[in-house]
Amino acid sequence: MFHALVAIKQVPDTTNIRIDPETGNLVREGVPAIMNPYDAHALAAAVEWKRKLDGRVTVISMGPPSFTTTIREAVELGADRGILVSDRKFAGADTLATSYVLAEVIKAIHKEDPIDLCFFGKQAIDGDTAQVGPGVAVRLDFPIVTYAIGLRTIDLDNETVIVERKTEQWTEVVETSLPALLTCEKEIAEIPFASLPDLIKALRYDPEIWTLEGPIAFDANHIGVRGSATIVYQMGTPPLPEAGEKINTRETSVVEAIDFTLRKAEEAGVLGAMLGSDR
Amino acid sequence: MSARRFWVFIEQEHGEVHPVSWELLGIARSLASQVAQEAEAANEEVKVEGILLGHQVRSIAEKAIGYGADRVYLMDDAVLADYRNCPYYVDIVALATKYQPEVMLIGATTLGRDLAGAVATALGTGLTADCTKLEMGEVKGAKQKLLLATRPAFGGNIMATIVCRTHRPQMSSVRPRVFSAPIYDPQAKGEIIEESVEITEAEARACILEFLHAKEYAVDIEYSNVIVAGGRGLGGPTGFDLLKQLADALGGVVGASRPCVDAGWIGYAHQVGQTGKTVRPKVYVAAGISGALQHKVGMQNADFIIAINTDPQAPIFEVADVGIVGDLFEVIPVMIDEIHARKETRV
Ligand SMILES: Cc1cc2nc3c(=O)[nH]c(=O)nc-3n(C[C@H](O)[C@H](O)[C@H](O)COP(=O)(O)OP(=O)(O)OC[C@H]3O[C@@H](n4cnc5c(N)ncnc54)[C@H](O)[C@@H]3O)c2cc1C
Ligand SMILES: Nc1ncnc2c1ncn2[C@@H]1O[C@H](COP(=O)(O)O)[C@@H](O)[C@H]1O
Numbered sequence: 001m002f003h004a005l006v007a008i009k010q011v012p013d014t015t016n017i018r019i020d021p022e023t024g025n026l027v028r029e030g031v032p033a034i035m036n037p038y039d040a041h042a043l044a045a046a047v048e049w050k051r052k053l054d055g056r057v058t059v060i061s062m063g064p065p066s067f068t069t070t071i072r073e074a075v076e077l078g079a080d081r082g083i084l085v086s087d088r089k090f091a092g093a094d095t096l097a098t099s100y101v102l103a104e105v106i107k108a109i110h111k112e113d114p115i116d117l118c119f120f121g122k123q124a125i126d127g128d129t130a131q132v133g134p135g136v137a138v139r140l141d142f143p144i145v146t147y148a149i150g151l152r153t154i155d156l157d158n159e160t161v162i163v164e165r166k167t168e169q170w171t172e173v174v175e176t177s178l179p180a181l182l183t184c185e186k187e188i189a190e191i192p193f194a195s196l197p198d199l200i201k202a203l204r205y206d207p208e209i210w211t212l213e214g215p216i217a218f219d220a221n222h223i224g225v226r227g228s229a230t231i232v233y234q235m236g237t238p239p240l241p242e243a244g245e246k247i248n249t250r251e252t253s254v255v256e257a258i259d260f261t262l263r264k265a266e267e268a269g270v271l272g273a274m275l276g277s278d279r
Numbered sequence: 280m281s282a283r284r285f286w287v288f289i290e291q292e293h294g295e296v297h298p299v300s301w302e303l304l305g306i307a308r309s310l311a312s313q314v315a316q317e318a319e320a321a322n323e324e325v326k327v328e329g330i331l332l333g334h335q336v337r338s339i340a341e342k343a344i345g346y347g348a349d350r351v352y353l354m355d356d357a358v359l360a361d362y363r364n365c366p367y368y369v370d371i372v373a374l375a376t377k378y379q380p381e382v383m384l385i386g387a388t389t390l391g392r393d394l395a396g397a398v399a400t401a402l403g404t405g406l407t408a409d410c411t412k413l414e415m416g417e418v419k420g421a422k423q424k425l426l427l428a429t430r431p432a433f434g435g436n437i438m439a440t441i442v443c444r445t446h447r448p449q450m451s452s453v454r455p456r457v458f459s460a461p462i463y464d465p466q467a468k469g470e471i472i473e474e475s476v477e478i479t480e481a482e483a484r485a486c487i488l489e490f491l492h493a494k495e496y497a498v499d500i501e502y503s504n505v506i507v508a509g510g511r512g513l514g515g516p517t518g519f520d521l522l523k524q525l526a527d528a529l530g531g532v533v534g535a536s537r538p539c540v541d542a543g544w545i546g547y548a549h550q551v552g553q554t555g556k557t558v559r560p561k562v563y564v565a566a567g568i569s570g571a572l573q574h575k576v577g578m579q580n581a582d583f584i585i586a587i588n589t590d591p592q593a594p595i596f597e598v599a600d601v602g603i604v605g606d607l608f609e610v611i612p613v614m615i616d617e618i619h620a621r622k623e624t625r626v
Binding site for chain 1: 292364365368388389390392393394395396397399400401403404405406407408409418427431432435436437438439440441442443444445446484485486487488489490491492493504505529530553554561562582583584585591596597598599600601602603604605606609610613614617618621622
């Protein structure tokens with residue numbers, strides 16, 4: 001039987017983020033919380049393979065109690081078990097401390113019910129760091145394949161997986177041993193519609209909550225602010241760039257506007273680049 | 280004499296160096312100079328050093344010296360011929376454990392991101408992603424200057440400066456084109472130190488079976504001198520045909536805002552901005568782009584920005600050197616003709 005683990009994070013839906021025109025700050029109130037989109041695709045891939053290989057999917061998430069809604073959503077999409085790791089002392093974690101907690105949880109699950117493949121998102125859209133997946137893989141000593149766009153085969157007998165990953169230059173077809181960890185692009189799988197049985201199951205499902213009290217022990221030196229190597233030292237607003245000159249084609253003419261533009265380009269010393277004469 | 284080492288990962292694939300490596304050598308040199316006084320007083324040396332892994336890549340190590348490395352640690356072995364996470368990170372961790380660098384900079388490319396998170400975790404240290412500003416500064420309570428790594432947060436609304444107080448090395452990833460490359464000096468002197476590799480093929484854990492579609496991804500907008508970018512104002516995928524004509528006339532490439540990519544008007548490789556590429560061309564034309572923060576953070580370092588927008592209040596005009604208030608479908612055809620005409624009179 002195939003056992004997949006998916007790490008999911010709840011994030012503010014940044015596509016709907018508003019910016020306060022007065023202060024230039026992010027308006028957090030009323031911004032809906034969603035499952036990190038890459039994690040949703042990672043989950044979809046895990047569920048797809050669970051159906052093919054007759055297996056099960058465990059999801060984990062670290063965050064405040066409000067994250068249970070995202071875990072329920074994962075159950076709607078086909079996850080069998082959901083664990084929320086939640087404790088005030090975990091707060092303020094950077095990626096080093098986050099990867100520690102997630103790795104400890106995965107190790108504990110792996111011990112009682114061996115995991116074949118871990119699915120992570122390529123990155124969380126709130127921080128865009130893409131560091132947690134590689135960090136967890138190192139801590140688990142699992143091989144990692146980042147930027148996965150397709151899973152060709154999972155061979156449980158020979159304990160191998162063949163994955164397509166996308167880099168800037170090409171697509172690589174990589175074979176690696178199981179257990180392994182993938183970080184997933186959206187192409188890895190389409191998000192399916194939830195099935196009725198899964199919807200009903202999710203309604204009644206209560207995620208397990210793991211805290212510092214148990215069921216597993218965490219080293220207090222590795223969690224939260226104390227376990228973090230980095231701190232935010234300062235916050236500031238970005239410097240405002242100087243605006244240039246504007247010309248309105250309604251007040252002048254298109255031809256004049258272009259002429260003006262090219263004259264400015266010449267003054268700035270970039271006209272040659274535009275006319276192909278300084279290459 | 281002990282040394283404060285500023286390390287740069289020299290990224291290469293199949294013998295081709297990613298130019299971000301040179302950009303990082305430039306900023307590493309500047310960081311090193313910011314602690315020169317302090318180091319001299321403490322009787323310490325300051326070194327800018329490259330780390331280079333690959334197979335048959337010695338000539339790249341020599342080049343790195345020309346771009347400012349005092350020393351290059353070279354791991355040259357068949358097991359490192361293709362980039363793979365495990366052999367690369369294990370070897371770099373071994374090297375860092377041996378030489379104890381103070382700072383390590385890695386390009387925030389797909390390869391660099393894959394690597395940086397693994398190296399930082401294995402070394403148990405902090406990593407700040409996608410920095411846009413780096414400096415060495417005094418921090419209360421610290422004996423030496425620390426790396427102040429600044430990156431945009433909350434979609435560019437806020438700049439957060441991150442420090443890593445006690446763990447070493449202080450690691451940062453930096454996107455291509457955030458810093459400019461130093462001038463290459465063929466006379467520069469430096470040493471190449473060959474290091475042996477820790478990992479054998481049997482321990483590499485991943486086997487690359489094939490490389491696909493190499494050609495299709497070949498739009499290199501990061502390093503183009505001229506970019507003609509379009510936004511939702513293009514109204515649909517055919518709008519990009521017009522932009523392509525202008526880009527061809529200017530000898531440049533086409534860029535795009537995110538909604539165009541999300542709508543499938545053009546491929547992701549063309550996307551400029553926070554979740555796309557950071558660019559720094561000589562000329563950036565923004566047509567039908569409103570200028571949201573997430574777009575601006577990717578292009579505001581261009582030398583010369585021309586914005587074309589029907590809305591005089593569009594925020595793109597705040598960063599434009601020349602703002603043309605007008606309809607791009609009227610402006611661009613005239614611009615194309617004018618460019619062709621001027622090119623003819625020049626030759
Ligand atoms: C987390 C996050 C990450 C993001 N990352 C990116 C990113 O990497 N890159 C990015 O670009 N965006 C990104 N965005 C989206 C960004 O916030 C904006 O939504 C986006 O940049 C707007 O694109 P646009 O300017 O093309 O469209 P719009 O904002 O709709 O602007 C269209 C403009 O076209 C003008 N126009 C219309 N018709 C014409 C005409 N005929 N001639 C001239 N002008 C015309 C209009 O006046 C308008 O200003 C991100 C958002 C979030 C939340
Ligand atoms: N708090 C968290 N709980 C569960 N998974 C997480 C958490 N943070 C990050 N991840 C996973 O790590 C991936 C990369 O996150 P990041 O490194 O923050 O960009 C995400 O897509 C998730 O799969």
